[in-house]
Structures are given as structure tokens and as C-alpha cells.
Amino acid sequence: MTASENTAQKLAGPPAAEALLKETAERSAKLTRKPHLSIVRLGEDPASVSYVAGKDAKARATGLSSTVHALPEETTQAELMALIRQLNEDGNVNGILVQLPLPKHINEEAVLLAIDPDKDVDGFHPMNVGRLWTNHPASVPCTPQGVMYLLKHYGIDPAGKRVVIIGRSNIVGRPMAGLLTNAHATVTVAHSKTQDLPAVTREADILIAAIGKAHFVTPDMVKPGAVVIDVGINRQEREGKKPKLLGDVHPDVASVASAMTPVPGGVGPMTIAQLLGNTVAAAEMQAKR
Ligand SMILES: Nc1nc(=O)c2c([nH]1)NC[C@@H]1CN(c3ccc(C(=O)N[C@@H](CCC(=O)O)C(=O)O)cc3)C=[N+]21
Numbered sequence: 001m002t003a004s005e006n007t008a009q010k011l012a013g014p015p016a017a018e019a020l021l022k023e024t025a026e027r028s029a030k031l032t033r034k035p036h037l038s039i040v041r042l043g044e045d046p047a048s049v050s051y052v053a054g055k056d057a058k059a060r061a062t063g064l065s066s067t068v069h070a071l072p073e074e075t076t077q078a079e080l081m082a083l084i085r086q087l088n089e090d091g092n093v094n095g096i097l098v099q100l101p102l103p104k105h106i107n108e109e110a111v112l113l114a115i116d117p118d119k120d121v122d123g124f125h126p127m128n129v130g131r132l133w134t135n136h137p138a139s140v141p142c143t144p145q146g147v148m149y150l151l152k153h154y155g156i157d158p159a160g161k162r163v164v165i166i167g168r169s170n171i172v173g174r175p176m177a178g179l180l181t182n183a184h185a186t187v188t189v190a191h192s193k194t195q196d197l198p199a200v201t202r203e204a205d206i207l208i209a210a211i212g213k214a215h216f217v218t219p220d221m222v223k224p225g226a227v228v229i230d231v232g233i234n235r236q237e238r239e240g241k242k243p244k245l246l247g248d249v250h251p252d253v254a255s256v257a258s259a260m261t262p263v264p265g266g267v268g269p270m271t272i273a274q275l276l277g278n279t280v281a282a283a284e285m286q287a288k289r
Contacts, residue, residue, distance in 0.1 A: 146270025
């Protein structure tokens with residue numbers, strides 16, 4: 001297929017992210033104290049360093065304050081837990097984010113459980129997972145919450161639609177299914193063990209790819225006219241150059257879909273905007289107590 005057949009509307013992330021950031025800045029300005037986000041990262045994984053720097057810069061640009069705790073790779077479980085306890089107790093800290101993935105010697109589940117659910121701006125604490133799945137107010141993982149905002153921004157209402165999510169991670173697939181169920185979609189969660197995956201994905205009015213494999217979704221897997229949301233960010237290392245970012249969706253899908261998010265410049269920018277939205281929401285709730 002050629003580029004000239006690529007007819008899908010491009011669902012660009014930046015305009016939707018800007019709208020969300022503007023709302024967030026306005027809400028933040030109404031609070032008596034600037035909301036504060038504490039970001040914890042261990043080690044020097046280049047992707048984590050770059051994401052955390054992006055989150056920190058965007059927080060300041062949006063009128064929030066933030067602190068980055070950059071700890072050595074060798075930080076022990078006990079040291080990390082002590083820092084989380086300190087941040088939990090600090091009345092000036094509204095949101096806590098521990099950048100994932102953590103080094104292998106750290107028990108990730110124990111760390112996420114230790115974060116005060118009211119400061120859990122990532123929405124990874126089981127308390128918030130339970131609140132999401134019981135359709136109660138919750139802090140919800142930033143990427144799927146950002147996808148919901150993007151859909152709304154572009155006038156796409158999932159109510160009554162068939163949505164297929166490929167991927168069942170705790171960070172994207174599962175919370176995405178909860179949010180879309182709450183938004184009255186008919187949701188299927190497909191994954192690596194799904195039999196005849198293309199037959200399942202061809203049922204989707206809205207197809208969400210969160211697999212982590214570059215260009216996994218091909219045109220034959222997509223119903224003509226479907227909306228395709230690409231959550232994948234796969235880094236293709238290149239010698240002497242910055243890594244190229246590839247989505248989970250093959251670009252040729254644009255010849256079948258009615259609308260599609262690009263990578264980069266699609267869901268990624270929504271994630272960061274939503275993190276700040278979650279931080280302001282946490283600060284608003286804490287101010288009421
Ligand atoms: N506790 C925790 N919370 C997270 O939310 C979290 C995490 N850990 N670990 C890693 C993933 C990944 N993630 C991204 C955020 C922004 C972009 C983003 O802005 N992407 C841009 C491109 C950025 C670039 O050029 O590298 C885009 O897609 O256009 C991508 C990925 C948050 N994560």
C-alpha cells in the first residue's frame with residue numbers, strides 16, 4: 001500500500017494535551033498552595049532519565065512544583081521504603097511517582113503498596129485499582145486516562161461501541177478496560193494467548209494497541225473505519241543517532257482506519273499531561289480534608 005491511500009484522520013496528541021494542561025493549570029492556580037509532585041527514580045536508564053526530566057519540566061511549566069529524587073541503582077529496598085514513608089508524611093507533597101521499571105533487586109509490588117493511595121498519582125496502588133473497577137472516584141493510571149481525554153477531545157464517544165484492547169498490563173491494558181467499561185463500551189481484552197487474534201481485533205470499532213511490539217497491528221487486523229489508538233513506544237536503536245520511536249501499529253493501518261494516533265506525538269504527550277492532572281486532583285482532594 002502507498003502513502004497516498006492513507007486516509008485516516010490523524011489524532012494528534014499535542015493539541016489534546018495542551019487543552020488538558022490548560023485546564024490543569026487553571027485548577028492549580030485556584031489552590032492556595034502550588035501542588036507538589038515528588039518523582040523518584042533509581043539508576044540511570046536513559047529512557048527513564050529522559051521521561052522523568054520531561055515530567056519535571058512540564059510540571060513547572062504548568063504552574064506546579066516538583067522534586068526529582070534521583071537515587072543510585074544500588075539503593076536498597078529499605079532505603080526506598082524509608083523515602084516513600086517520608087514523602088507520605090510530608091504535608092507539602094501532594095503526589096508521589098516512582099518511575100518504573102525498578103532495578104531487579106527491588107520488590108516493585110511492595111513499593112507501590114507503600115505509597116499513600118491519596119498521593120498515588122500513577123494509580124498503581126491496589127486501593128485505586130479497586131476504586132476504578134468499582135467505578136468509584138480513583139486516581140487512574142496516566143496513559144489510559146490520557147487516552148480517554150484524547151478520545152473525548154476528538155469527539156469519539158466509546159459508549160455502546162465494541163472496543164478491543166490488545167495487552168493486559170497493569171499500566172495500560174487492564175485500567176484501560178476498566179475506564180472503557182465505566183464509559184459504557186463493550187470491552188474485550190485480547191493478549192498473546194488469544195486464539196485467532198485478527199478475527200477478534202476485526203470486531204473492534206475502537207482498537208487499542210498496548211502490546212510493546214513494533215508495528216504488530218497490520219491492516220488485515222483492522223475493521224474498515226475503525227478508530228485505532230496506538231499506545232506502543234518501541235525504541236529502535238540507531239548508530240550515531242537518537243533512537244527512532246515506533247508504535248505498535250503499522251503505518252499502513254492508516255489506509256483502513258478512519259482515525260489513528262501517530263507515534264510519537266499521539267498518546268505519549270497525553271500521559272505526561274494526565275500525570276499533572278492527577279497531581280492537581282490529589283492536591284484538591286487533600287485541601288478538602
Ligand atoms: N511510574 C511510572 N509512571 C509512568 O507513567 C511511566 C513509567 N513509570 N515508566 C515509563 C512509562 C512511559 N511513559 C511515557 C511518558 C511520556 C511519553 C512521551 O511523551 N512520549 C512522546 C515522545 C517522547 C520521546 O521523544 O522520547 C511521544 O510519544 O510523542 C512516553 C512514555 C510513562 N511511563
